Amino acid sequence: MEYSNKLLLKGNEAVVYGALLAGCDCFFGYPITPASEIAQTAAEKFPLLGRTFLQAECETASINMVMGASAAGRRVMTASSGLGISLKQEGVSYIATMELPCVIIDVMRGGPGLGNIAPEQSDYNQITKGGGHGGYKVIVLAPGSAQEMCDFAGLAFDLADQYRSPVYLLTDGVVGQMLESVTLPAPRPRRESPEWALDFKVNPRTNYLTSIYMEPADLEKVNIHLNEKYARIEENEQRCEEYLADDAEFIISGFGICGRVIRTAAERLREEGIRAGVIRPLTLFPFPKKAFRKHAEHAKSFVSVELNNGQMIDDIRLAIECSRPVSLVNRMGGNLVTVDDVVRHVRKLAKGGN
Amino acid sequence: MSEVVKFGRPKGFFETFERRPGSIKKNMSYCPGCGHGVLHKLIAEAIADFGIQDKTTLISPVGCSVFAYFYFDCFGLQVPHGRSAAAATGLTRANPESIVIGYQGDGDLAAIGFNAFIQAANRGENYCVFFVNNAIYGMTGGQMAPTSLLGQKTTTSPYGRNALTEGYPLKVCEMVSQLEAPVYVERVALTSPANILKARKAVRKAIKISMEKKGFAFVEVLSGCPVNLKLKPADMDKFIEENMTKYFPLGVFKDVADEREPVKRATPVYDRAKVEETLYRAMPGGNEAHESLESPLFDRELRVKIGGFGGQGVLSLGLILAAMGKYRNLNVSWLPSYGPEMRGGTANCAVILNKGAIGSPIVDSNCDLLVVLNRPSLDKYLPELGENGVLMYDSSTIKDAPKVKPGQKAIAISAGDIAEEFGNLKCANAVMLGAIGAVLTKYYLTPADAAKFQETAEAAIAECFAGKDKIVAMNAEACKLGYTKMQNAQS
Ligand SMILES: Cc1ncc(C[n+]2csc(CCOP(=O)(O)OP(=O)(O)O)c2C)c(N)n1
Ligand code: SF4
Ligand SMILES: [Mg+2]
Numbered sequence: 001m002e003y004s005n006k007l008l009l010k011g012n013e014a015v016v017y018g019a020l021l022a023g024c025d026c027f028f029g030y031p032i033t034p035a036s037e038i039a040q041t042a043a044e045k046f047p048l049l050g051r052t053f054l055q056a057e058c059e060t061a062s063i064n065m066v067m068g069a070s071a072a073g074r075r076v077m078t079a080s081s082g083l084g085i086s087l088k089q090e091g092v093s094y095i096a097t098m099e100l101p102c103v104i105i106d107v108m109r110g111g112p113g114l115g116n117i118a119p120e121q122s123d124y125n126q127i128t129k130g131g132g133h134g135g136y137k138v139i140v141l142a143p144g145s146a147q148e149m150c151d152f153a154g155l156a157f158d159l160a161d162q163y164r165s166p167v168y169l170l171t172d173g174v175v176g177q178m179l180e181s182v183t184l185p186a187p188r189p190r191r192e193s194p195e196w197a198l199d200f201k202v203n204p205r206t207n208y209l210t211s212i213y214m215e216p217a218d219l220e221k222v223n224i225h226l227n228e229k230y231a232r233i234e235e236n237e238q239r240c241e242e243y244l245a246d247d248a249e250f251i252i253s254g255f256g257i258c259g260r261v262i263r264t265a266a267e268r269l270r271e272e273g274i275r276a277g278v279i280r281p282l283t284l285f286p287f288p289k290k291a292f293r294k295h296a297e298h299a300k301s302f303v304s305v306e307l308n309n310g311q312m313i314d315d316i317r318l319a320i321e322c323s324r325p326v327s328l329v330n331r332m333g334g335n336l337v338t339v340d341d342v343v344r345h346v347r348k349l350a351k352g353g354n
Numbered sequence: 355m356s357e358v359v360k361f362g363r364p365k366g367f368f369e370t371f372e373r374r375p376g377s378i379k380k381n382m383s384y385c386p387g388c389g390h391g392v393l394h395k396l397i398a399e400a401i402a403d404f405g406i407q408d409k410t411t412l413i414s415p416v417g418c419s420v421f422a423y424f425y426f427d428c429f430g431l432q433v434p435h436g437r438s439a440a441a442a443t444g445l446t447r448a449n450p451e452s453i454v455i456g457y458q459g460d461g462d463l464a465a466i467g468f469n470a471f472i473q474a475a476n477r478g479e480n481y482c483v484f485f486v487n488n489a490i491y492g493m494t495g496g497q498m499a500p501t502s503l504l505g506q507k508t509t510t511s512p513y514g515r516n517a518l519t520e521g522y523p524l525k526v527c528e529m530v531s532q533l534e535a536p537v538y539v540e541r542v543a544l545t546s547p548a549n550i551l552k553a554r555k556a557v558r559k560a561i562k563i564s565m566e567k568k569g570f571a572f573v574e575v576l577s578g579c580p581v582n583l584k585l586k587p588a589d590m591d592k593f594i595e596e597n598m599t600k601y602f603p604l605g606v607f608k609d610v611a612d613e614r615e616p617v618k619r620a621t622p623v624y625d626r627a628k629v630e631e632t633l634y635r636a637m638p639g640g641n642e643a644h645e646s647l648e649s650p651l652f653d654r655e656l657r658v659k660i661g662g663f664g665g666q667g668v669l670s671l672g673l674i675l676a677a678m679g680k681y682r683n684l685n686v687s688w689l690p691s692y693g694p695e696m697r698g699g700t701a702n703c704a705v706i707l708n709k710g711a712i713g714s715p716i717v718d719s720n721c722d723l724l725v726v727l728n729r730p731s732l733d734k735y736l737p738e739l740g741e742n743g744v745l746m747y748d749s750s751t752i753k754d755a756p757k758v759k760p761g762q763k764a765i766a767i768s769a770g771d772i773a774e775e776f777g778n779l780k781c782a783n784a785v786m787l788g789a790i791g792a793v794l795t796k797y798y799l800t801p802a803d804a805a806k807f808q809e810t811a812e813a814a815i816a817e818c819f820a821g822k823d824k825i826v827a828m829n830a831e832a833c834k835l836g837y838t839k840m841q842n843a844q845s
Contacts, residue, residue, distance in 0.1 A: 002640035003630055008673070008680050008688070008817070017633055025622055026448050048632045050620035052447045056440065057473040064437035064470070068444020071411075071431050072452065076444070094434050145712075178715050179673065179688040181680045187629035190622065198429040198445070200409045200452060208373060208423050208430030210414075218375055257715075264713030339714050 005184040012037035012176040014146040015079070015105055015169065016045055018153030023188045024103070025074035026052040028065035030084060033117040034173035035107035038079040059084040063091030063104075070100040071209050073193025073202070075157050079105035081173075082115065082123055089132030092166055096136035097211035097222065099196075101160030103153065104138075105169040107176035108256075108307075110334040118334020119173030121256055122308035127170050128285045128315070135223060137230045139167040139237065140284040142255035146180035148282075154185060161191065163233055170284055172307060174257035174336070233286055240288035241280040242295075244270060248277025250346050251295050253316060254305035255281050258337060262305050265342035272343075274350045284312070292319035301349050302326040305337055366398030366407060367425050374424040382425060387587030389488055389544045389577025390419050396550075396557045397455065397484065398426060403558075406565060410453045411445055413438050415467075417459035418492040418579075436467025439474035442481045450619040453564050454481035461491045464500040464524045475570050478535030480617045482560035482571040485526060488579040489598060496582030500524040503597055508582075523601055527574050531607035536570045537563050537614050539607040543576035543599060545591040552604075559611070567616040576602060635817070645806070646683040651798040652709060658723045659738065661702040661731025662748075667783030668727060670818055672703035674787060677814035679707040682806075687715035700730055725786060727769070732756055744797075746790060748782065765793055767840055773832060781832035787811060788836025796844050808834065 009017065016038055019027070027046055029039040039055065046053035052069070056062035062078050069076040080088065085106045095102060108123050110116035130136050139159050143152045149171065156167040193199035198207055213219035241259075244266050245251060252262040259280035269276035279295065281288050292302075302324055304313035310328045317326050329345045331337050370379040384391045401407050410428040414420055416435035423430025429452075433441040438456045446454045463471050463485050471483070490508060491497040497510040501523045505514040515523075531539040538560060542553035553575060560571035576598050578590035585593055623629065637643055658675060662668040672688050679686040684707045691702045704717035720740040726732040727748045736756060739745055744763045747756065750770035758764045767789040773782040791811065795804040812830045819825045 001631075001636045002638060003634035004637040004641045004643065005630075005634050006641060006644060006680060007635055008677050008686070020633060021629065023624065026444070028444065045632065047620065049623040049629060051622050052619075054443070054447060056443075057469055060437065061440040061443075061470050061473065064433065064440035065444035065447070067433065067437075068431070068441035068446075069448035070444070071441070072445050072448035074448040076448065090434055091437065174689065174715070177690060179676060180712070180715075181676075181684075181686050184633060187624070187626050187633075189626075190624045198411050198431060198452070199449060200429070205408050205410070205428050208432075210423060210430070210432035212420060212432060213375070215375055260712070261714040261716070263711075267713065336716060338716065338718055340719065 007182050007184060008179055009146050009150070009182045010037055010177060010179045011143070011146045011149040011171065012107065013041045014150035014182045015153050016041040017182070017184055018150035019077050019103065019157070020045060020049060020051070021185055021187045022154035022157045023075050023191050024051070024077050024153075024157065026069040026076040028054050028056050028062040028069070028076070028078050030056050030059050030062050030080065032081045032084045034109055034119070034176050035079050035081040035105065037176070038105060038107070059087035060091065063088035063095070066102045067091055067095050067100060070095065070102045071098075071198050073197025073199035075191055077103040077105070079107065081107050081109045082111045085123060085127070085131070092138065093132035093134050093136060094211050095166050096138060096226070097134070098209045099164035100166070100209070101157070101164055102166050103156045103160060103169065104166055106171070108170070108172045116334050117173065119257060119336065120307045120332065120334055121172050121258070122311070122332070123170065124284065124306070124308060124311040127168055128287070136226060137285055139163065139165055139233060140170050141167065142259070142281055142284050143169055143171050144175060144256050144259040144280065146178065146182045149175065150182050150184065154188070159237065161194065163229060165229070172256040237283055238286045238288040238290055239282040240291045241278070241282060242291060243278040243280070245277030245279060245295055247275055247298065248295065249275040249300045250303060250349060251277055251279055251292075251299040252303045252305060252342060252346065253279045253281065253312070255284060255312070258305040258307060261337055261339055262342055265339045265346070268339065268343050269346055272347070274346060276346055287315045287319060289319035292316060296320040296323050299324060303329060303342070303346060303349070305329045305342055307331055307337065364395055364399035365402035366400070366427055367394075368427045371424045373430070374421070383421060384418065385581045387578055387580040387590055388418070389486060389575065389579070392544045392550065393484060393486060393553070393557075393575050393577065394422065394425060396554050397457075400558045400561050401426070401428060404561060404565065406453050406561075409451065410455060412455045412457060413442055415458045415462040416493070417462050419457055419459065419486065420493065422457055436462050436465070437470055438462065438467060439470040439479070439483070443474050443477070443479050446479055446481050447619070450480065450567070450617070453561070455561070455564070456481055456483040458483065458485055459492065460485070460487045460489065460499040460501040464526055472530065475530050475536050475572065476533050478537075478569040478617065480564060480567050480569055482564045483573070484557065484560070485572065485574045486577045487526070487574055487602065488577045489523075490579050490582045492579045492582055501602070503601060525602065527572070527607045530572055536572055536608060537568050537611050538571040538609050541574040541576065541602060541604050541607065543594050543604055544578065545594050549604070563611055568611055568614040569617055574602070576604070644681055644683045647803050649798060649800045649803045651794075652684065652707065655712070656707040656722050657717045657720060657740070658705040658707070658725070659702060659717045659721045659735055660705070660725040661700065661735050662727030664699050664701045666727045667780060668701045669703050671725065671783040671787060672705045673818045674811065674814045675705050677817045678810045681810050681813055684709060685712050687712045689715045700728070702731060702735070723790070725790070727751065727782065727786070744793065746786065746793065748786065767836065767843070769836065772835060772839055776832055776835055778828060778832070781829060784815070784829040784832035785836035785839070788833040788838070789840035791833070792837045792840035792844060808837065
C-alpha cells in the first residue's frame with residue numbers, strides 16, 4: 001500500500017502526530033476542553049506504536065508522571081488548558097530546576113476562574129514568565145496553525161533536550177479546534193537516553209536528580225546556572241515570522257489565532273494604501289525582541305492584538321524600550337478579534353488618531 | 355530501639371555520602387531513635403543482597419527523609435511533597451525494566467499525596483512503597499499528621515486530636531487492601547528485634563514483588579519520632595507498641611503474590627515503516643494522488659460558510675469540502691462554531707481554500723459560498739455574503755426565496771426533501787454537496803476539474819467517514835443524486 005503524509009487534522013490532533021513522529025514515548029494527561037482531543041488522539045495513537053498513554057487522576061499527577069518519565073530518559077508530553085495548567089505549575093518548577101526536558105501544551109480557554117471553554121490567550125503572563133514558584137523560565141513556542149502544532153511538537157522536543165528545559169506550546173482554542181491540511185514530517189528514530197537520565201541501560205547508578213539545596217550559596221549557584229541558560233536561550237532562540245514588515249509604518253503583532261487575523265488585516269490595509277506589516281512571534285519566551293527593535297527603526301506605531309486583557313503588549317513595550325507608541329486591540333471572555341477590528345484600529349492610527 | 359540500630363552499615367548505602375553537600379559525608383541526618391534510619395538499613399540491605407542496585411531508583415519524598423538519596427547507592431529522584439506515586443508511575447511506565455521504590459511519610463502519603471497514592475495503587479503500578487507512619491509531621495516541627503492518634507497533642511492539635519474536628523487517624527493498610535490491584539499489603543513496626551525481623555521480611559518481600567513485576571506492593575511501617583513526640587527513645591517503642599498498634603494493628607492485610615502474573619507492558623515501536631503505516635494515510639498513489647486544480651476560480655482564496663441546525667450534517671459537509679480541497683493540493687482550513695456560538699442548537703463552520711497561505715480562518719465577511727440549511731442561519735449569515743457570492747439554500751426548510759444583492763446568486767435545492775425520498779434525511783448534506791458540484795460545474799470549473807468532482811467528493815467522503823463503509827457508500831450515492839437533480843434544474 002502507498003501512503004500519503006498529507007492529512008486533514010485539527011491542531012489538537014496534529015500535535016500528537018508531530019510528537020509521535022518526533023519520538024515521543026509517553027503521554028500523561030487529564031481531559032479538559034478545548035484540549036481534550038490531544039488526550040483522545042494520544043489515547044488512540046500511542047498504544048498502536050507501543051508507546052505509553054495514561055489518563056492521570058489530575059493535572060498535578062500528570063505533570064509528576066511527566067517528571068518520572070523524563071527522569072527515566074524518555075521523551076514525554078502532557079497537555080491541558082488554563083486551570084489544568086495552573087495545577088501543573090508546582091511540578092513544572094521542580095522539572096525546570098532539575099533541568100528535565102518535557103513538552104507541555106496549553107490550549108488556552110477563557111479565564112479567570114472556571115471561565116469558559118471558548119478561546120482566550122490569558123495564560124500568556126503566567127507561562128512566559130515561568131508559571132510556578134521560584135525564578136525559573138520555560139521555553140514557550142506559539143503555534144498558529146495545525147501544521148505548526150505538528151512541526152513545533154518536534155521542535156519543542158529538540159529544544160527541550162538541547163536546553164534541558166520544559167518547553168510549552170502555548171496556543172488557543174481556535175488553533176486547537178481548527179482543522180487544516182497538514183504535511184507530516186518523516187518519523188524519527190528513538191532518542192537515546194541522555195547521560196543524566198536514571199536509565200540503567202546506559203548510565204551508572206550514580207545519577208540522581210534533585211531540586212533541594214539547603215545551603216543558600218548552593219541554591220544561588222543553581223539559580224545563576226539556570227539564568228545563564230535563559231540568557232543563552234534569549235540570545236539564540238528568538239523566532240518570529242515577519243510579513244510585509246520591512247517598510248511598515250504600522251507593525252501589528254499577535255500569536256496563535258491572532259497571528260492569522262493580523263496577516264489578513266495587514267493585507268487589507270495594504271490594499272487601502274496603509275503600510276501595515278506583521279511580526280508574529282513564534283517564541284514567546286524568548287520574546288523576539290531583536291525583530292521588534294529592528295522594525296522600531298522605521299515603524300511609527302505598534303499594535304498588539306490579543307485575546308486577553310493586554311499581556312504581550314508589555315513585552316513589546318519592553319522590547320522597543322517604549323520608543324514608539326504601542327496600542328492594544330483585544331477581546332476577552334472567549335470572543336475573537338476580527339479582521340475588521342484590526343483594520344479599523346490601524347486605519348484610525350493612520351489618520352493620526354489614537 | 356537505640357540498641358537494634360547497631361548492625362553495621364549495609365552494602366546498599368554509599369561508603370561516603372558524596373551526594374551530601376558540606377563536610378559531613380559519613381553520617382545520616384536523622385535524630386537518635388528515629389525510625390527512618392532503621393528502615394533505610396533494611397531497604398539498603400535488601401537492594402544489595404538482591405543485586406539490583408544498578409536497576410533501582412529510590413524516590414525521596416518531602417519530609418525528614420527528603421535526603422534519602424544521599425545515602426542509597428542507587429539512582430535517586432527527589433520529588434514534590436506527596437507526588438511520589440505519580441513520579442513512580444512515570445518512571446515505571448517509561449522504563450518497565452527499572453525497579454522503583456517509593457518512600458513516603460504519613461503527611462506525604464496520607465495527606466497531600468493520598469489521591470496520587472491510592473490511584474497508583476488502584477492501577478497496580480509495578481513498584482513498592484514504604485510508608486513511614488510516625489503519627490506526626492517530623493520535618494516541619496511536629497504538626498498533626500493524618501495518622502496522629504486521637505488525643506495526641508501536636509503543635510497543630512495542641513488540645514489533642516479530636517475526632518469531631520480532625521477526624522480519625524487514617525487507616526491506610528485497611529483502605530489500600532480493599533482495592534483489587536495491590537498484590538501485597540502489610541503493616542509492621544520498628545520496635546522489638548522480633549518486629550524488626552518481620553519488617554525486614556516485609557521489605558524484602560515487597561521489593562521481590564517489584565523485581566518479579568507483579569505489581570503494587572505496600573508496607574506501612576510504624577516508626578518512631580521521639581523528638582516530636584517528646585519521648586525518650588525507650589519510651590518511643592512503648593508508645594508504638596501500646597498506643598499505635600491498638601489502632602493500627604500489625605499484620606498482613608493482603609497477599610496475592612503467588613496468584614499474580616507479571617505485569618506486561620508494550621515495547622515502543624520506532625520502525626520507520628510501521629510508524630508511517632500507523633500515522634500516514636493509506637492511499638493508492640500516495641501523495642501523487644493529490645492533483646492540482648486548473649480552474650481560475652481557485653486563483654484566489656475561496657471562503658465558504660455553512661450553517662444549519664445541529665444534526666443536519668453542517669460540520670461534516672464542511673469537512674468534506676475541506677478534504678476535497680486537500681485532495682486538489684489546496685491549503686484548507688475548517689473552523690467549527692465553537693464556544694458561545696454553539697448555543698441555541700445551530701451549528702456553523704467556515705471553510706477556506708487557498709493555493710497560498712491562509713490568513714484568518716474566520717469567515718465573517720466576503721463569503722464566496724454560503725450554504726444554509728435552515729432559516730436562522732440564512733438570516734444570520736446572508737449579510738456576510740460577498741459581492742459576487744453564491745448562496746445555496748435548502749428550499750425544503752426555507753420556503754420563500756431570499757433576496758440577494760445584484761451580482762450575487764441565490765440557488766435553491768430541496769436537499770431535505772430529496773434526502774427523505776432517497777431514504778435518509780441525514781444525507782441532506784451530501785445532496786447539497788452534489789448540488790454545489792453541479793453549480794460549480796455550470797459556472798466556474800474547467801471541464802477537466804468538473805470531470806473530477808464526483809471522484810474527489812467520493813475520496814473526501816471516504817476520508818471523513820473512514821471505516822464506516824455503509825455510510826460512505828450512502829453519502830456518495832446521495833451526492834450523485836444531488837448533482838443530477840441540480841443539473842436537471844439548471845438546464
Ligand atoms: C507543597 C508543600 N506543602 C508543604 C510543605 C512543607 N512540608 C515539608 S515536610 C512536611 C510534612 C512531612 O511529614 P511526613 O510526610 O509525615 O514526613 P516525616 O517528616 O514525618 O517523615 C510538610 C508539610 C512542602 N514541602 N510542600
Ligand atoms: S524529626 Fe522525627 S522523623 Fe524527623 S529525623 Fe527526627 S526523629 Fe526522625
Ligand atoms: Mg510523618
